[in-house]
Amino acid sequence: MSTKIVQQPIRFAQVSGNFVLRTVEDTGQMLGFFMQALRAAFTPPWRVEQFLAQAEFVGVGSLFIILLTGVFTGAVFTLQTVSALEQVGMESMVGSTVMLAVSRELAPVLTALMVTGRVGSAMATELGTMRVSEQIDAMEVMAVDPIGYLVAPRIFACAIMVPALTVIFDVVSGIGAYTVAVGALGIDEGAFLSRIEWFLDPFDFTHGIKKAFIFGVLIAVVGCFKGFHAKGGARGVGLATTQAVVIGSISIFVLDYVLTAILLVFEG
């Protein structure tokens, strides 16, 4: 009995210690992987063709889901906000409230989550399949740096296209909010627009775009890292894909808090 009481905390410490060690090790390896990709990106040959293909896949390919998510986020958030503001007679504030939340938080976070699900998983699957079928080895044997060819263009494509998609999310959320508030709920158009103009600064939008840039890099690094190091056939590729989505999504939420705290301290 007494041995059990002593063993349980020891076991707990071992498990949590292993988890912390693994997380620190993984994070270190991912940072090293990112540095390798950065070095490769600034070393010739320039992979413009691969970058454009990835930019199209990330940006154009994700456009439809971002449009859909953006419109409905703006619309439903407006419904909820009007319902709450009605109780204190401040429905005219709905535009500024919704757009503040969208531009600073919802647009970068939801865009990043959508891109993680669609693009991060695809990157992990594609690179994982290439790894287990020896296509990455073949590239190395042909004296081509696979990090420069496969990873660096993906990171740059995400770093540029996720902020661009976030801007589109901002715009379509605004349209969704306007349509519901002015068109369906009868909020005065002048009040709706003037409150947005009054309360929102360009900083509110750049705040979200800066976060989206970091999220874009994160999504690509996690997806490529997991795929690049996949092993063990189809099961290994599946595991890499799941880990890319889970680690990517959790990291977005954690990083969102850290970045928001930093940006609010430095930019107000």
Added chain:
Amino acid sequence: MIQINNISKSFAQQPVLKNVSLNVERGKTRVILGPSGSGKTVLLKNIIGLLQPDSGEIKVDGENIVGINPKRMLDIRKKFGMVFQQAALFDSMTVGQNIAFPLEEHGNYSDEEISSKVAQALEVVSLEGIEDKFPSELSGGMRKRVGLARAIILQPQCVLYDEPTTGLDPLTTDDVDRMILDASSRLNVTSVVISHDVGSALNVADDIAVIHQGTIVEDCKAAEIKNSTHPFVQEFLGTWFKKQ
């Protein structure tokens, strides 16, 4: 061309190669024969620098490649072509794009020159006119031949073959053997073939080394392998001769 001196390699405390030493002479076809799990593929990946041995040295044209800086390793790799067990063709590219890939990466050729070189490489492996097909549309034997066309497109000094006849029917195996001999004689390249297929090894080899549990247990001319007195070699070859 390649000298391997006393290399050892372990994975998670499990030794896979134990003090392996081997020479590959320029222009010859060297077969490394052994059963599954004997360390053949690990040895091949050490030769091309995809894995690093824990100890020992591997010299390519006199230069030790163990621990060499990655940039220099890329230059060394240009001396090699490799045909992978499952061909390792890029499945998002057509056959033509796969074969052209090394040319586009390392050469300064016009589109016409690339097309002509791709057609010539496909002719060497008797697969003319399939440039626009995707790897998924090819049979196993065809994929291996396209893999060879890609491996020889830059006219390497040495071609490495990883289990070239595994999973192929006897007729296709003969085709692949002929392809290896043809590539050696037409292009005058050094070849290193790892295989567990005794018949195929006897068909293509000038020299044969037999590897067992990570150790080279026999190293001789192909014609002399039948006279080996090593018990494992006798058992390994005996099983094959019985089937014949």
